[in-house]
Amino acid sequence: MPARTLVRRAAAAASLALVLPLAACGGGDGGSGGSSVAMTLATPTWNAGIASIAVSEGMGYFEEEGLDVNVVLTDSATTQAQQIATGKAATGAISPEPVILGRQPGKNLDLVYFMSYYKDNIYGLMVPEDSDITSVEDLRGKTVGAISLASASVTQAQVGLEEAGVPADSVDFVAIGTGGQQAAAVESGKVDALALLDTSFQVLKNQGIALREIEVPGAADLTSGGLAARASDLEEDPELYVKLGRAIAKGVVFAQANPEAAIEMLYDTHPEAKPSGLDEDAALASGVSVLEARLANLGIDDDTETYGELDPAQLEAMVQFLLDAGTITEPVDAASLYDDSLISDINDFDHDAVRQAARDR
The missing domain is CATH 3.40.190.10 (Periplasmic binding protein-like II)
Incomplete structure (x- = not known):
């Protein structure tokens, strides 16, 4: 069987669950705008790579926005897409493949990125x-x-x-x-x-x-995605997503300014993330190195004042990557996958004050 056919079949199997009946899914925890909100991450366990989310919890950034956020860990981006599409979660840091596959003929998934998280390819x-x-x-x-x-x-x-x-x-x-x-x-x-x-x-x-x-041919210019939501929920309750985005952005800025403090907070709030069999110093050093590997792909540095922008060229490259390989059969308008209208409000906080708070820990 030709390789292109096998890749297409694998993609079809992965996206089968995305053909979902979305009627009557407008409510639930994700789209109501209430204080109780779920977000998803594609990881089986808490770990140093998602320490910035633990910072948003531990530093009270979610609480400051009036949100009670339940972080749901999942096995894959496909599962994340299901949870968001059915209203079980408001958002998730999700890779582009299921978002793009959901725009193919016969699918009824309409997820849109409102913020970058994994800016570069992880x-x-x-x-x-x-x-x-x-x-x-x-x-x-x-x-x-x-x-x-x-x-x-x-x-x-x-x-x-x-x-x-x-x-x-x-x-x-x-x-x-x-x-x-x-x-x-x-x-x-x-x-x-x-x-x-x-x-x-x-x-x-x-x-x-x-x-x-x-080197993986064609992968150098890709993005691994960001925070996605149902397009209808973004339209109905943009303030919810501004609040979520701002709290998450603060966590990233903090973690970049003081990775050691971010890891300590992760281990305090999610002790299962701490490596076993290592003394305190070694466990901290291990966590910091893992977090720094992730920070290198989040698009954050000492001078960042606008976090969360997603480069449209990277989404275009992702669409073309999947199209060239036959993983998708119809072109997708990359611009339709991203709504950057909330970025200014998401970044309406004092980045330097967050950095200083991190350094003071």
């Missing part, structure tokens, strides 16, 4: 440093490990293989979970390569596993 492909694999072409007949087969990292790797002319059925993708499971898969030789995300790679490096990056 997904990638790496191999052990001493591997003889030097390009995706060398993955033919090899085994690639991922957190789960529903991960966007698998989608990107498969599309990259397609772009390079490597048949999808010549590469075996396997789920290897998180943390120690990933390390064991590499050290035992169970996998030849890893399709993971920035923070997972850093965790492995912290464990002394030397890795080398393999």
Whole structure:
């Protein structure tokens, strides 16, 4: 079977749940504008990569906006899209694939980004440093490990293989979970390569596993998305999304200014995120390195005064990436995927004051 057909079928399977009856879904926690709000993240556990969200909780940034936010951890962006589309969550930091797939003929998903979160591409492909694999072409007949087969990292790797002319059925993708499971898969030789995300790679490096990056064709200019919501909810209650966005932006600004304080707050509020078997200093250092790997892809630095802008060119590149590989069959207007009208209000806070509060911790 041709590789392009396999990639199309994988995409169709991943998006099957997105063909949803959206009538009578306008209420619920997500779209009512009430103080109790749910947001989703595609991660199985709390970890250093999402420490900025723990800061928004711990520093009371959500509370300052009058919000009681329930952070729901999910297995994939597809699950996130389902939860937002059905009104079970107001928003989620979600990768673009299901958002774009939801605009294909026969789908009735209408999610729109109102803010960037993962500004740059957090997904990638790496191999052990001493591997003889030097390009995706060398993955033919090899085994690639991922957190789960529903991960966007698998989608990107498969599309990259397609772009390079490597048949999808010549590469075996396997789920290897998180943390120690990933390390064991590499050290035992169970996998030849890893399709993971920035923070997972850093965790492995912290464990002394030397890795080398393999370029995924077409992936360099992609975005990993941001905060998305139903278009109807954004129109009906923009103030809710301004409040959510502002609280999340403050957490990112704080974490960038003082990663150590952000990790300490994460470990205090979500102790399950703390690495086991390490003393306090080592656990802190490990968490900081993972958070810094994520911050490098969030589009934040010491001088940022407008956080959350999403580059339309990156969304266009994402659409073209999926279109070229046959993952989607119809063009999607990238501009329709993003509404930047709330960015000014989201950033209506004193960024320097947040940075100073971080440094004073």
